[in-house]
Amino acid sequence: MKILILANRLPHGNVAGGHRLIYQRMRQLIDRGHCVGLASFVDPTEERHVAGLRGQLHEVETLPTKRRNLPVRILRDYVSGSLPAIYWKNHTKTMMRLVGDLVERTQYDVVVAEFSEMGMYLYRNPYLSAVHKVVSCHRCLTTAFSKYMETAGVPLSLRIKSATQVRLLEKYEFELYSAMDHILTLTAEDRFTLLQHAPQLPISVIPPGIDFDYLDREPVAKPADPIIMMCGYFADKSNHDGAMWFAHEVWPIARRKHPSLKCFFIGEGASNEMERLADKDDRISVAGAVDDLRPYREQATIFINPMRLGSGLRIKVLEAMATGLPVVSTALGVAGIPAQNGVNCFVADTPQLFADSIGWLLNDGHLAASMGRAAKGMVERQYDVRSTIRELEQVLAEVVSI
Structure with a gap:
């Protein structure tokens, strides 16, 4: 054709x-x-x-x-x-x-x-x-x-x-x-x-x-300080809203409980409001547009998707899952994905539960690894x-x- x-x-x-x-x-x-x-x-x-x-x-x-x-x-x-x-x-x-x-x-x-x-x-x-x-x-x-x-x-x-x-x-x-x-x-x-x-x-x-040939790379050592990562085109209203909701409602809770935790927002279109977050908090980074997300996923400990607006399936979540990275998301952020709360991801719609889910993964390496394996297997079976x-x-x- x-x-x-x-x-x-x-x-x-x-x-x-x-x-x-x-x-x-x-x-x-x-x-x-x-x-x-x-x-x-x-x-x-x-x-x-x-x-x-x-x-x-x-x-x-x-x-x-x-x-x-x-x-x-x-x-x-x-x-x-x-x-x-x-x-x-x-x-x-x-x-x-x-x-x-x-x-x-x-x-x-x-x-x-x-x-x-x-x-x-x-x-x-x-x-x-x-x-x-x-x-x-x-x-x-x-x-x-x-x-x-x-x-x-x-x-x-x-x-x-x-x-x-x-x-x-x-x-x-x-x-x-x-x-x-x-x-x-x-x-x-x-x-x-x-x-x-x-x-x-x-x-x-x-x-x-999902192209596993592209995503599969040799595993690398994680940095000493844990990193949570969100990516997206932040000029889009739904991505911007999710980032700001997380920064204002969830991050203060997670930050207090985990003093070494860092947060990376990665993607084009970050607003001045997002840039000011990084200026005020040295544990927040706004990376802007990057040519390759794979090195950032490899360094991350947890992938977050705090979406509250929009519709459609979030390919970025599937790619994170495909690399074995544990995911914490709102219910809307995993809409359309066979998400099993506590098995292949954590689903949380309130700030406290979102922060608690991050904490459970940071405090239990076995849980994080098991969840990452379950998510990767699901994506391999259904989204190749x-x-x-x-x-x-x-x-x-x-x-x-x-």
Whole structure:
């Protein structure tokens, strides 16, 4: 098949989370003999990865990430127009035309829009000729905005923005899905969520694949002081909220009980608020963007995922589990994962229980090792990239044959 992938951020081997999943999907589809192209927005900090992708894919076309001026952004965030704000911030006629030109030039069999935001380039695109269209929904945007309104501690500005946008967002998001040939979700829970809004949607669950060949490395000695680690793209509201909730509510408890404990926040997009945490506390580090997360996971004692907002499956949790790193997470942070509390992870939704879970792992090395082994075994059985890519390939083949 000829498959064109659309992405709102450049997918490459060193990126984390959902965009690493996209990169793995592209690599595996190429290895299975398919012709794969990419159209993506790219930030200047990631342009160095474009040349490597051009050496792997049939073609790669990129556009610079759109920068909107602040007054216009504020206006669109709080005053609903014909296009919801989260779609509008990624909207450009140049990408509309580019997608149409690529489909016409290469005669792709199917276009897969990764993340719902990129689905707009397959919906009402005047430059797009007839082609099979698929949206890979990493999270339901309507559900995410609803949680912004319902979760305690979310800034008032975000609550107001969500309240003004959620109805328009729901209408647009599900009209878009209904115009597609097929929808992909990462979990059965996400599939159920979408079907509650639109029961007629053709949806398949394709779990993320974990590349054990990439993750498996020689074990290294841990540092003397224990480290808890959180990673993510912190410009994303759900990651930022989770980091700040942990820092303000959980960290003071854990810090008092474990004087040598350190906390690392690793990932692009850290806010000034996060940087100030590190300035005030020498046991907190904000590493920013890194080219390779593996050395940080190898040094860490515990991986945390204190997510309270958003939806979808957290690939970063699966990758941590796949390396045998014990995980402490909120229930939302392991949604869609076969999490067994006390067996392959600890699940905690209150600050005290979250801090206690960290303490149990720090104080009991046997428990931490046993939990890490159980988690790694679960990921090996259910999320190996070779089996999940076959599922994706089968769904795409069925779409093309319609």
